[in-house]
Amino acid sequence: MTEHLIIQTNRLQLRPVREADLSIIHELLSIPAVDMYNALGIPTNKAVTQVYLDEWIDNFRLRKEFVFALCTLDTNDFVGLISIRIGNSKYKIGSLWYKLLPDFWSKGYATEAVIKLLQFGFLQLHLHRIEAGCAVDNIGSIRVLEKSGMIREGHKRKVLPLKTGWSDNYEYAMLEEDWEKKRAN
Template sequence: MKTSILFTKRLQLRIVTLSDLSKIHELLSMPEVDQYNALGIPTNKEVTAVYLDEWIDSYEMRKEFVFSLNSIVDDSFIGLVSLKIGNPKYSIASIWYKLHPDFWGKGYATESTKVILQFGFKEVGLHRIEAGCAIDNIGSIRVLEKVGMIREGHKRKVLPLKAGWSDNYEFAMLEEDWQNG
């Protein structure tokens, strides 16, 4: 399984490394990025380093693939995208992404999500990939719909956000949906 670098027309996706700490900390510390994020803003760089260490360990165990999104043109850091593997018996994974606000609305989330879905189905051999997002997160809803994921459910007050408990939409795509898309 080739997993260290993926490419799209505009993006290089590479597995995060310790050298990404400053950029990731800056991204996770932005209130607008945190608005629909249950993780919360890290209190300092050491907290971010713990997340980064966990992502690196999870990659080594093939449990989660967290990629840094970078522009092919100038190597600008755009954000993060992840494929987190669930119970292998069910051949399911979930995806998440976080982009720097300077890059919102430019198609990067859609572009990176498409390549992560392809990676999950073709390289990892998954049967199902899921994603969830707060019902007020219109940008994420649009991304998930654009890539062909199907809204399957609505969970009530499941996300502990700064603004209070939020409902969550559940999206999914099956391998057969990907092949037929």
């Protein structure tokens, strides 16, 4: 698996992030609505975004984290980012996150991308478990994770340091066997 890995859904292409994406990634990360439930925070300038981008590119090469740019198949418009980070190899666990431009919210793109990343995680990376979390007030992400077939397993109290204060977090996961059952139906 190389940095040339391309994954497609019905409407999206998931391709590894690259240096040329700096401006569009910085724009995405700088939108207050995108940052609302994000503990990362808005980057103060492009140099900060460059540090994130360099780390994502290095981690992809090292197979530690796979950060993909989401682009529409028909027009190649940038939609957002999606990632699966690989934990300790003994446990075969991945954790996923995603961020989309607001123009693409509530149109099924995030769900489509999450389902494809779950497939990638279980079938290509041979993970046993894939996890995701979201702030309890992030109704959009709750819907995406549940429509994707992930199961809410927990509720952590005041774990996310958001701009609005400490937020509770819902913990979601899917096991390899859950994925197999989903595929069988």
